[in-house]
Amino acid sequence: MKIKGAQALVASLEKEGVEVLFGYPGGVALPIFDALYDSKQINTVLVRHEQGAAHAADGYARATGDVGVCMATSGPGAMNLITGIANAYMDSTAMVAITAQVLTAVIGTDAFQETDTFGVTLPITKHNYLIKDARDLPDVMKEAFHLARTGRPGPVLIDVPVDVSRGEITYKYPESVNLPGYRPTLKGHAKQIKQAAHMIAKAKRPILYVGGGCLKAEAWDDIAKLAELAKLPTTTTMMGKGAFPETHDLSLGMPGMHGARYTNYAMTQTDLLIGIGVRFDDRVTGKLEAFAKNAKIIHVDIDPAEIGKIINADVPIVGDAKNIVDGIIRELKKMEHKPITGEWLHKIAGWKKKYPLHYHMEGALKPEFVVEQIYGLTKDRETVICTEVGQNQMWASQYYKITKPRSWVSSGGLGTMGFGLPASVGAQFGRPKAAVFDIAGDGSIQMVSQELATAVYNNLPINVVILNNGYLGMVRQWQELFYDRRYSASDLAVGTPDFVKLAEAYGAIGMRCTTPEEVAPALAKAIASPKCCVIDCVVEREENVYPMVAPGASIDEMLGGVPGGSLDEMLEEEGWE
Amino acid sequence: MKHTLSVLVENKPGVLARVSGLFGRRGFNIDSLAVGPTDDERLSRMTIVIDGETHSLEQVAKQLHKLINVLKINDLDPGESIERELMLIRVNAQPAVRAEVVEIANIFRAKIVDVARSTVTIEVTGTAEKTMGLLDLLRPYGIKELVRTGKIALARGSKEEK
Known part of the structure; x- marks a missing residue:
């Protein structure tokens, strides 16, 4: 039986188990949206801007572990997806983006709403396709989902000209893919695994440094087993939050630019850094020459290109994090390994006590306090925390202790303001029972506030908590510290809407908090409410995120927070070697 | 140091853009690039x-491998591979000096492939040393136009059989 290309596309989405598609229609996309109209399986969610579609698909993928799907029309529609695709690429989110394209016959003629979407998305996709013959469609769909979800996941874009959507084909969905150039290495090298285990057994000051790759590999239980077996202090990067409970005794929380003093001291003094599913991002390492300067390095990643890219590993292991961590555990058990990290743990415990994350309650409402209140009210229930980008994101990272995988959705590599609200939409679709929060700033939320409409008309009980300081807070913080307080183009106080009224205009519930006492009741009301709620927390205007490592500095040289010197000064003061 | 990579790719639309784009994006400089279908189309x-x-060569190879359409990458050892490029040179050759120009071409086993009133066009094939050597000798006569293919290379059979 012959069916139309658009119907084949939708049937393929159904075969891949797609239940939600975030999209926005337009001229040449109409055949596909028409086919979606008939789908009983796929809920087509109309966002209010294509960027929201891509971020929602991203949030959905991160909160569920499934592939997120978004769709836009040609030209402007496709271009509006770009930020969201780039964001997914940087954070290795499994995503399939479908864009419509003008007639194949007019491609290259600057036709109405024509853009070279294939060319534009080359550098920001794991792979991309421009389908020129409807008969290729089933294979392309199969390959796209396979590529998006396997190996190092990432976004795959499929550009579908309108005549391909309209064309008739005999449809049969392939059972397997034929990709001779794509064979991700999953199993780690046995000898390297053994060597890693030996180094872990001998290390006196090891650190387990866990990133987003461990979430993609679903290696959280294995990471916990390894940490507990070898008594390894464990730091989770911002992308790795959820791969190891931050409430665990062995947890060091987040490292790097806004890591706690104790975390960064430990990262600097370690003799063995065990990086798993991490990419030694500059926000983690600070000045490279000083980073973990006395440590041997084990680097586990599924992407061989990550190994040796930033830092040379003494033991590189390419493969799936779960397989490799399991392998290391088996080797350690064979060795009847007894951990020798007691002294190191004791030292770190001392630092934790001496240099905790810290803020002052005097003055106006503190953003850190708001995050702590959210944590207090949600830690015992299923929750997904999404964030925007900037100070809000860093306070959320520092003060919301993530204990479960797929509970943290934040734009890491690209640092995309405006990610959080649409990502919350996606997360809530994927996890209907979870309390979904968007911890936002007054700057970020204004980039995407139109998606409140998407939340409201879909009855999503998302809770948007705006840490409203009337500034582009992180920009202002850098200007204060590094640009002589010259607040160029960062003051939002004038012109920002009344967020309570804005929420109400969209049919959401709006609340405002200006004092600490108002926060918990407002949050409780929001959590209990079946509606989308926006809580405008008017916070201290010039609160900074501390501690902070200045860009380019060594991560043990931190500004702010509980006062402390560099690691060398610290060790001298404490009388260590 | 210069490296010659022999990269086997799927013959699909956009592959050249993927490869050349990757080099540009990652800040790797390409000296030359030659591409054509193999016996298997x-x-x-x-x-x-x-x-x-x-x-950075290691990074280049790893990043190239990440492209789905790239099947195989060889870093060719100059001692164990055959390298050739082809150059077409249109050089001034007024009747008074034409014999000299032809003689130089002959020494390099190059061919005269086109003759006009005041120029000849010479085709030369070989290693970059050879083609550049010929070019140096022809330069005093005045090079009117020049085109080169960029290097193509294959590992020696003895190397493949090892």
Whole structure:
């Protein structure tokens, strides 16, 4: 039986188990949206801007572990997806983006709403396709989902000209893919695994440094087993939050630019850094020459290109994090390994006590306090925390202790303001029972506030908590510290809407908090409410995120927070070697 | 140091853009790039000459491998591979000096492929040393136009059989 290309596309989405598609229609996309109209399986969610579609698909993928799907029309529609695709690429989110394209016959003629979407998305996709013959469609769909979800996941874009959507084909969905150039290495090298285990057994000051790759590999239980077996202090990067409970005794929380003093001291003094599913991002390492300067390095990643890219590993292991961590555990058990990290743990415990994350309650409402209140009210229930980008994101990272995988959705590599609200939409679709929060700033939320409409008309009980300081807070913080307080183009106080009224205009519930006492009741009301709620927390205007490592500095040289010197000064003061 | 990469890719639309784009994005410089289909028309072979430190060469190869359409990458050892490029040179050759120009071409086993009133066009094939050597000798006569293919290379059969 012959069916139309658009119907084949939708049937393929159904075969891949797609239940939600975030999209926005337009001229040449109409055949596909028409086919979606008939789908009983796929809920087509109309966002209010294509960027929201891509971020929602991203949030959905991160909160569920499934592939997120978004769709836009040609030209402007496709271009509006770009930020969201780039964001997914940087954070290795499994995503399939479908864009419509003008007639194949007019491609290259600057036709109405024509853009070279294939060319534009080359550098920001794991792979991309421009389908020129409807008969290729089933294979392309199969390959796209396979590529998006396997190996190092990432976004795959499929550009579908309108005549391909309209064309008739005999449809049969392939059972397997034929990709001779794509064979991700999953199993780690046995000898390297053994060597890693030996180094872990001998290390006196090891650190387990866990990133987003461990979430993609679903290696959280294995990471916990390894940490507990070898008594390894464990730091989770911002992308790795959820791969190891931050409430665990062995947890060091987040490292790097806004890591706690104790975390960064430990990262600097370690003799063995065990990086798993991490990419030694500059926000983690600070000045490279000083980073973990006395440590041997084990680097586990599924992407061989990550190994040796930033830092040379003494033991590189390419493969799936779960397989490799399991392998290391088996080797350690064979060795009847007894951990020798007691002294190191004791030292770190001392630092934790001496240099905790810290803020002052005097003055106006503190953003850190708001995050702590959210944590207090949600830690015992299923929750997904999404964030925007900037100070809000860093306070959320520092003060919301993530204990479960797929509970943290934040734009890491690209640092995309405006990610959080649409990502919350996606997360809530994927996890209907979870309390979904968007911890936002007054700057970020204004980039995407139109998606409140998407939340409201879909009855999503998302809770948007705006840490409203009337500034582009992180920009202002850098200007204060590094640009002589010259607040160029960062003051939002004038012109920002009344967020309570804005929420109400969209049919959401709006609340405002200006004092600490108002926060918990407002949050409780929001959590209990079946509606989308926006809580405008008017916070201290010039609160900074501390501690902070200045860009380019060594991560043990931190500004702010509980006062402390560099690691060398610290060790001298404490009388260590 | 220059490296010659022999890259086997799927012969599909956009593959050249993927490869050349990747080099540009990652800040790797391409000296030359030659591409054409292999005996199996579904595959193409690219010969890419890059200028790179060993460290970045490893990154180049790893990043190239990440492209779905790239099947195989060989870093060719100059001692164990055959390297050729083809150059067409249109050089001034007024009747008074034409014999000299032809003689130089002959020494290099180059061919005269076109003759006009005041110029000849010479085709030369060989290693870059040879083609550049000929070019140096012809330069005093006045080079009117020049085109070169960029290097193509294959590992020696003895190397493949090892």
